[in-house]
Amino acid sequence: MSQTGPAAPSVAQLEQVKDAVRTLLHQPEYDDGSAGPVLVRLAWHSAGTYCAETKTGGSNGAGMRYEKEGGDPANAGLAHARAFLEPIKEKFSWITYADLWCLAAVVAIKEMGGPEIAWQGGRTDFTDDTKIPPRGRLPDAAQGSDHLRHIFYRMGFNDQEIVALSGAHNLGRCHSDRSGFEGKWVNNPTRFSNQYFKLLLAHDWKKKKLDNGLEQFVYVDEEIELEEGEKPEELMMLPTDMSLLSDPAFRTWVKRYAEDKDLFFDHFSKVFAKLLELGICRDASGNVTNAENVEDGYKS
Ligand code: ZEM
Structure with missing residues (x-):
């Protein structure tokens, strides 16, 4: 029964x-x-x-x-x-x-x-x-696009879905005492948007080695005017996030989602x-x- x-x-x-x-x-x-x-x-x-x-x-x-x-x-x-x-x-x-x-x-x-x-x-x-x-x-954030495909194809997702899901990195941050990585992807990490894709494309992300040996990518906005005593805000990307830029099939979707927030919201809703x-x-x-x-x- x-x-x-x-x-x-x-x-x-x-x-x-x-x-x-x-x-x-x-x-x-x-x-x-x-x-x-x-x-x-x-x-x-x-x-x-x-x-x-x-x-x-x-x-x-x-x-x-x-x-x-x-x-x-x-x-x-x-x-x-x-x-x-x-x-x-x-x-x-x-x-x-x-x-x-x-x-x-x-x-x-x-x-x-x-x-x-x-x-x-x-x-x-x-x-x-x-x-x-x-x-x-x-997934292991220190790896690249082959690893992402291996992990997400196992669950039954395709390339477009992998990129859409990754857009969740508009939210929240990395914690040194959890994953070992540090910082947030976007300026406002409690607002869901397609900012993550825009930032990926807009900046020249520089590799940074952390004290624990992990490598992540960072960008500091040096143009921004700071008040006295204010530190410039550093945003971050994981190696897996960067692989969405370097892999041509993934990159196509990064671009589309950066340009079209409604499309991203629609695809994210379905894939989540x-x-x-x-x-x-x-x-x-x-x-x-x-x-x-x-x-x-x-x-x-
Ligand atoms: Zn995440 N993610 N993730 N992710 N993630 C972190 C944080 C958050 C990867 C990953 O290694 C990490 C997806 C996919 C992938 C969120 C949602 C989703 C952190 C930082 C790491 C290292 C953890 C920490 O230190 O606290 C990797 C490699 C992924 C492969 C693509 C997918 C899919 C998600 C949802 C759809 C969210 C919301 C956070 C922020 C958590 C927080 O505490 O602020």
Whole structure:
């Protein structure tokens, strides 16, 4: 018999959770004043473990609650995002962690000025760590375009989708105590826009070696007039971000998204919705049927 997940919540119930996420985004003491960017990264890392060939990984399960996935150095810092959401989970215990992590990102993107993103619930939470895929499935920022293709083709994305997804680097920043990289991509990291693509193309990015040995790319606006004591702001790009410029197929999309914000928003909305559905099996009426797989292990 085919099992389905818990009964779908009402529109009003979902609205209550979304409101709670909206309220929580405002975090004056944290980073650039918003929990939004790190919530987006949480959803991305929860889904980005997917492998289309073996049908393992993906946004079902909320595996990051377990050390096996949560303790992965690739997920460093995402405990902050999970902690932000904990009071919401406590208050609305009917929603699963796996659904809440994805929904929070959708709400955050919209609140930060981004597009509406289609979202469907029904994910279940693992009750142990046996279905968690091995580490090493998330991208390594120190690498180039071959690596990006290897990682994202495994999830079932194409070149255009890789570039559109990378536009999420309009948001947030790198932290020296998380990934080891440092700084933000754009001047306003809590506003969703196509600025990341514009900056990639506009500047002459210079390689900079950090004290920890990692290399990133930086640009300092020397034209800008500074008040006394003000330091010029340095923006950054990861080596993987730079590979979107040097690879001709990727570069075509960087240019199109830099020129056309509406096109970027439209493509980002579609590809982020696709990302959040990775690893989710639904029947014809949209009910998640992963519960069956959770019992038997994933069918591969
Ligand atoms: Zn990111 N990302 N990412 N990314 N990312 C970081 C931060 C953020 C890569 C990567 O190594 C890093 C996508 C794709 C890729 C976000 C969203 C999405 C950081 C900094 C690194 C190193 C982490 C830190 O130190 O806190 C690589 C190599 C990617 C391959 C293309 C995709 C896809 C994303 C969503 C759609 C976001 C929002 C952040 C900012 C997090 C924060 O805490 O501010």
